[in-house]
Amino acid sequence: MSALIKFSKNLFHLANFSLGYFYYKMKGVTPNRAYMSMRQLFCTTNGKVNGVAASVDNLFKSEYKFTEVQGILGKLTKQDIESISNSIQEKGYHIFPVPLEQDLINKLVEFATHQKSIPRMGEQVPVEYNKENPISPIYDFTNQDLFENQSIQSILVDESLIAVAQQYLGPKPVLDLVAMWWSTANYKGTNLSKAAQLYHFDLDRIKFLKFFIYLSDVDTHNGPHCYIEGSHKLKPKAVRRDGRIMDEELMAVYPKENFKEITGKIGTILAVDTIGFHKGKPLEKNDRLLFQVEFATSMFGQYYPPVQRNSKLTENFLKGVKRFEHTFSGILSK
Structure with a gap:
């Protein structure tokens, strides 16, 4: 029965x-x-339905034509792009050898230091982040504020990002989420689940790929991205459930060597398939600033309000949007 x-x-x-x-x-x-x-x-x-649906997502779509691209990921040939995609397919993540350029780092940190953000816990109204006396473990910036920043606009239309996303996801991936947040070590009584500091997998879309950029130095003590290598391909039945999972349960089904702490200097760029088990390690000291761009095969899934077009979207950005029209079709208002 x-x-x-x-x-x-x-x-x-x-x-x-x-x-x-x-x-x-x-x-x-x-x-x-x-x-x-x-x-x-x-x-x-075990993800089979998503695999079929992702193939359906990509039906009748033609690819953007790339041969050699130049962008924040460096100068990439077609072979380079294929190699990066293969790395993600095998491990679930890829660490790029070229960091974000210093000028962009400075501008993004300056923005995050002065732009109001929203505490993830407590009253969710925009405040200035105070690392000496935080009222939440995480402070998030809104999609609208991020899109209105010219430095971020240059990243969103970066052809090296879109080329790698297309190689991994399939023709003309859509940009479905942009995020930036502060994490703090000084907040007392942190809710680890709320702060995404327990292992979990993401499933906002059918198939997706996230690019993370460390905007502060990240070592083992201040919130490295933790990932279980290979878990994007296989999840044993004992841990195949939606929600947060304790380390001990996962250690019982995955080899110890598959648990990776991804540290890096400021400017480090990662591509991660977060359908694999991952978490942010709880911070022991200092604060951490992280920027994220997510691409997907389609916008099917979680609803996020579209970004409104306004005068802060520059002409250069809108030219990029026109070039990659399908990529921005779901996240920008008409």
């Missing part, structure tokens, strides 16, 4: 997801029940 119930539930979620995906393709909106069914099916099928 239990097997029949399980089969019936899976069939229900598959129908929910399929109908919701069809509705998304017609209307451009994801029904929440379809999104939740996708998350459930990911766990019950």
Whole structure:
């Protein structure tokens, strides 16, 4: 009887997801029940349904034409881009040898120091980040504020990022999320789950890739990105569930050598498939500033309000948006 119930539930979620995906393709909106069914099916099928759906996402899309690209990831040939994608496919992440240029680092840190951000805990109203007396373990900047910054605009239309995302995800990936946040070691009573400092996997979209840029030096004591190598490809049944998971459970099913702490100097750039198990290690000292850009095969999934077009979006940025029109089709207002 239990097997029949399980089969019936899976069939229900598959129908929910399929109908919701069809509705998304017609209307451009994801029904929440379809999104939740996708998350459930990911766990019950070990990601197989997502693999099929990602292939459907990419049907009838032509690629952006790249041969050699130049950008924040360096000068990359077609072979370089393929090698980077293969590295992510094998391990779940890639660390780029070329850091972000110093001028961009300075401008982004300056922005984050003076722009108001939103505490992730407590009253969620914009405040200036005070590292000496923090009121939250995490402070997030809004998508709108990030898009209106000219330095960030230059990153969002960077062809090296889009070329690597396309190689990994498939033709014409969409930009679906931009984020920047402060993490602090001085906040007392940190909720580790709220601060994403317990292992978990992300599943906002069907298939996606995140680029992280360290905007402060990151060593083992101030919040390195922790990743279980290979966990984007295989999740044993014992830990294949939606939610936060304790280290001990994961250590029982993955080899010790697969647990990676990714440290790096300011400007370090990572590409990570966070469908694999990951967390931010709790900070013991200093603060940490992190910038993130996420690409996906489509906007099916979690809803985020679109960024509004205004006079702060520069002409150069809008030229890049026009060049990569499909990439920005879901995140920018019409």
